[in-house]
Amino acid sequence: MTLLDRHIEFLDALRGAGLPVSLSEGLDAVTALGLIGWTDRQQVKEAYAATLVKRANQRATFDGLFELYFPRMVGSGMTPSLTGEAAAAGVAKDGPEALEEFSSRLAEALEADDVEMLRQLAAEAVARFGAMPGRGPGLSSWSSYTALRRLSTDELTARLIEGLQQGGWTEEEAARVGTRRMDRFAGLVEADARRRIAEEKGPEQIAKIAVRPTIEKLDFLHARRADLEALRREIYPLARRLATRLTQEHHARRRGAVDLRRTLRSSMSTGGVPVDLRFRPKRPHRTELVILCDVSGSVSNFATFTLMLVFALREQFGKVRAFTFVDEIHEVTSYFKPGADLVDTMTELTKATEHAARMGRTNYGRAFSLFQERHADALGPKSSLLILGDARSNYSDLAVDSLRAMADAARHSHWLNPEVRTQWDTGDSEATRYGSIIDMRECRNLTQLSEFVHDLA
Amino acid sequence: MPSRTSSWFSSPAEAVTRLGDVGYLADDSTALTSYLAGALEKPVLIEGPAGVGKTELAKAITRATGAELVRLQCYEGLDEARALYEWNYKKQLLRIQAANDGQAWEETHDDIFSEEFLLTRPLLTAIRREEPTVLLIDEVDKTDVEVEGLLLEVLSDFQVTIPELGTMTSTRRPLVVLTSNATRELSEALKRRCLYLHLDYPDADREREIVLSQVPGLDDKVARQLVSVVGRLRELELKKAPSIAESVDWARTLIALEITDLSDKAVADTLGVVLKHSSDVDRAVRELRLKR
Known part of the structure; x- marks a missing residue:
């Protein structure tokens, strides 16, 4: 196998892992390597990184693949x-x-x-x-x-x-x-084991299975402990990015209806001919949000992340009220103080889960009925209803009528489901029945979540 | 230094030494990318948290290579007239009014669209310069998407077409450095044309060197303590982790207050220099067991 083959296979593997490596970037890498030579492995790696990896969060994927295709040593080396x-x-x-x-x-x-x-x-x-x-x-x-x-x-x-x-x-x-x-x-240790296996079976085999997706594409339901921490670290920067984007887009369509008074006033200078039209600034519309989160076991991570993200973006919304449920409903709005520390809030939220559980078995029907009973006033013609959960209700009564009443009371309503679409309606999942009342969306990773939150605000 | 102005760096190792000479302690990847930027004549896109020395790197390259810096600060609403070139309308108007009646329109027209009435903005200035130039496009993520399109055109060919004057091609390509805080995702097309460098917080030893080089009077022991506290602060999940610039500020503060030992009390008293959110300060006080 020549060096060129190895180079091309490496680029292929990077593309396979989701890095958009273009032909011209590949050529840049070759030119760069021609300049620095192949004597120093670290420099080869950095040269590849500088020319091929254009996003900081792809660096981990790149590092993993580089270790497979250009291993540090062969076998046990000369240690x-x-x-x-x-x-x-x-x-x-x-x-x-x-x-x-x-x-x-x-x-x-x-x-x-x-x-x-x-x-x-x-x-x-x-x-x-x-x-x-x-x-x-x-x-x-x-x-x-x-x-x-x-x-x-x-x-x-x-x-x-x-x-x-x-x-x-x-x-x-x-x-x-x-x-x-x-x-x-x-x-x-894992990386070294992968290296050895790759050496024996060829790197393509390992590259396909061993490289984890980037944090943005990581499934909420499959996140490990270390991933959760990484995800949490992403919330604040993500919220800031979203806020910038929203503000920019808002500025782009700031112009509202024609302001007749100011147009006439400015026409004085052109002899009464309204040459310049003046516009009224558009009133910013702020969505009021009511969020209901299923915080039982498997989906609680997803719910907490969404809540954190929404509250980090609080100034983009008019008013936010949040409720958590398992089979009891509990309002958690007060846990989000402006400027409070993320980690503390998360810890408190996790503690608050016990208020949301009575028997500890998820019961969507009961949660919806209780919401109608106690907090029906939260929903109004200005508010958007957002429900987070996998719609797995342990075969209990679904209280479809309560949910329909809630959807009718709100201006818009959305349901985010962290499960893969193919798993909907399997087992005790009631995705279709609830989905017929409220538009249900798949939301499995940060990318999907941030897109949704952006559209919402 | 006439010999130095002739080219950029000749090897990554040389980049480390020369950047070091002008007071920028570069790590391997930074040095390599700076070298490649000159050798491949490609723009460099530098991303990273605020205050890790992105802009400073461009300035250091300028100093180290004896080039001149042309800076384009990006902001929302930046347009072609501010980035590329503009005609000096007022002066043109004066010229027309001052022209005597006998002059033909053609002559006036040729006259008012000449060099004399052209206002060059940073991008055009950098392209037209004959001497070595570093073009710094700062905080490129703050601009609108249209400006990115403009940059694409300029950065790929290094030429600008002005309808009245013709195409201007650079005789000597400037070394282009773009910095971004990643508040917005830049377009793939722009990224594809650039080399990419992600600057992050340095490790403890390098940071100590940086602090000592920036704040000469600082005691080595205090520097060690300071860097270790900053390192521990970065391990906490804070809203805004302290940057290198803030470590340096902190060191200066300690000098000004004549603190020669960074005790818990000293840390608690001066924490405001490095942490800028009250919730971050609370968290740090709690985690580092400081008394207030």
């Missing part, structure tokens, strides 16, 4: 620690002592936060503890899962957190930093 040191110390490749010895070295590196050392250790971990015997020679494989389980990462994390605390960090901070470092190490 002395694996062959020389371990052999010299008389430690077997695997076994309790080996684990013990390795763990202590890992703990040291984690505490020092030595990235290069951690990378070497990750490679070593996969080589020593992550090998899975295959059915025949050459069929062996590598598993990051096995390697990490053998290393009992939880214990290591606890030790690391303790160590950090002694180093003068507060408890929560130490916990957060410790977990983050451990997550990063786990990421390195």
Whole structure:
């Protein structure tokens, strides 16, 4: 395989992962590489990044693929620690002592936060503890899962957190930093296992399955803990971007009806001929929002994110009232204070979930009836109703009439469903029946969500 | 420095040294992109949070290469007349009024659409300059989409057509730096024509070097403490994480207040220099266990 083939395959893989790499950008990359040469891997990587990756959030995808197509090393490389040191110390490749010895070295590196050392250790971990015997020679494989389980990462994390605390960090901070470092190490181990598999089976195979989508395309329902944190960090910038866009669009169509008085007044200077038409400024219309969120288990993340985003954009709306429900309805508007801290609000919201649950089983019908009973006054001819949830109501009474009454009372009504459209109406999902009353939209990731919120404001 | 004005950087390593000489501590990717921008004659699009030195990089390149900076500050409502060129109507009018009656219209016409009545704006200025030029297009995300179209045309060919005067092509391509805070997604077409550099907060060692180089009188110990506190603040989920510019401001504040040890109390007292939201200050006080 020539270098050119590899280059072209790499570009293909990037396109496959959703990066819009054009032909001219590929040519730029080749020209750039012609200038800097292939001697320094880091520079090759940066040159590729500068010419091909045009958005910061695509960088992670790029990094993952680059590691697969231009691996750091082949096999276990020439790391002395694996062959020389371990052999010299008389430690077997695997076994309790080996684990013990390795763990202590890992703990040291984690505490020092030595990235290069951690990378070497990750490679070593996969080589020593992550090998899975295959059915025949050459069929062996590598598993990051096995390697990490053998290393009992939880214990290591606890030790690391303790160590950090002694180093003068507060408890929560130490916990957060410790977990983050451990997550990063786990990421390195996963990357190394992928590299080894890619080496044996060819990178195309791995590129298709192993590369995660960017945070904007990430499914709310499949988000991991680390993803949730990343998503939360996105809310504020996203809200700011949306606000800028809305303001600009609003300015673009600021002109309202003809202002007769001012037009006549200005026609004085042209001898009574109305040459310049004057316009009345358009009154900004502000949507009043009433949001109902299903906060039961699986969909609660989605509901919280939408709520946070809407409240971060609060000045774009006239008035916002928010309610959460599982089988009880609970108003949460007061949790959103202007200028309050995102993390605190999220924590309080999660705590407030218990007020929304009585039996703990989602019951849309009951929630709608209760809303009609207690908060019917929230909806008026100026307000938009927004319902967030997967429409899975545990086969209970649907209270279709209550919902219809709510939809009639509001000016507009929308329903956002975080499930894939193909799963609607499966099991206890009542998407079609509710969808016939209120227009239901699929909303699975940040991109869809921000589009929707933009149209709403 | 006549020899230096002849070209941009000759290698990434040289870019690091020369940018370092003028007081900009560049990391690998920054140096490489600065080098490629000159070598490939392509514009660079720099994105990143506010206050990480995007504009400063363009200025540093200017200083390091002995070029001259032409700056176009973008804002909402920026148009061709402000970005490219404009005819000096008032002067043209004067010229017509001053012309004696005998002059033919053709002559007057040729006369008033000449160099003398042309007001060049940053983009045209940069194209027409014969000497090495860095063209800084600052905060390009603030403009309207139409201006992006204009930029596309100018940045791909480096030529401008003025109907009355003909096409002006650059004799020497300027090095173009565009900066953006990513408040708006720029069009794919514009991005495709640019090299891309994402500047982020630096790691602790580099930040300490930056702070020490910007604030000469600062004690090394205080700098170390300051950078570590700033690092911890960035780990918190704040609305506005402290930028490098704010770390430098903080260092200056400490010098002015003659604080030689960054104790918890000192941090709590001066936190307002780095954090600009009251909820952020509250959060930091709580997480860093500061007493107020």
